[in-house]
Amino acid sequence: MRRAIYPGSFDPVTNGHLDIIERGCKLFDEIIIAILVNPDKQPFFSIDERREMLGAVLKTIERGTCVIQVDHFQGLLVHYALAQKADAIVRGIRAISDYEYELQMALMNRRLEPSIETVFMMPAETYSYVSSRLVKEVFQLGGELKGLVPPLVEARMRDKLASD
Numbered sequence: 001m002r003r004a005i006y007p008g009s010f011d012p013v014t015n016g017h018l019d020i021i022e023r024g025c026k027l028f029d030e031i032i033i034a035i036l037v038n039p040d041k042q043p044f045f046s047i048d049e050r051r052e053m054l055g056a057v058l059k060t061i062e063r064g065t066c067v068i069q070v071d072h073f074q075g076l077l078v079h080y081a082l083a084q085k086a087d088a089i090v091r092g093i094r095a096i097s098d099y100e101y102e103l104q105m106a107l108m109n110r111r112l113e114p115s116i117e118t119v120f121m122m123p124a125e126t127y128s129y130v131s132s133r134l135v136k137e138v139f140q141l142g143g144e145l146k147g148l149v150p151p152l153v154e155a156r157m158r159d160k161l162a163s164d
């Protein structure tokens with residue numbers, strides 16, 4: 001029984017995240033998608049909104065027998081991972097530019113908790129330039145999001161803009 005944590009901000013979840021989760025399902029029996037509660041950042045979507053969207057869009061992915069859960073956490077990731085009895089942390093790496101920061105985090109996490117491995121996974125090339133940050137920027141400037149995020153996420157972004 002192999003359990004992985006897939007941590008991140010998921011503000012919002014993108015097709016790149018879903019691609020990594022599908023790939024992770026081939027390696028792990030269980031994946032816990034863990035949304036970081038970050039009091040220092042002003043998010044686009046609340047934790048509850050992100051959890052709800054993730055739950056909905058995860059229904060559409062290819063998961064085989066993999067069990068997927070959505071949760072949120074505060075504090076050190078390795079403390080959360082230990083509490084969840086996880087074996088690994090999954091992170092997606094899109095380009096070399098991601099690698100330096102991801103390597104630092106992976107090595108720091110290893111130092112803090114040597115029993116938990118970090119597994120880097122590459123998304124499909126189609127998503128190699130997709131990030132939540134760029135998705136929000138493109139959206140806020142009126143650009144097209146088709147193919148970058150699930151349709152439900154795009155609809156929720158439009159709803160939010162309309163209600164502000």
Ligand code: PNS
Binds near residue numbers: 010078108109
């Ligand atoms: O999607 P993101 O914002 O790139 O995810 C970053 C995340 C959540 C993986 C990272 O910020 C994190 O693990 N934060 C928890 C605090 C922590 O453990 N910091 C030490 C990591 S070296």
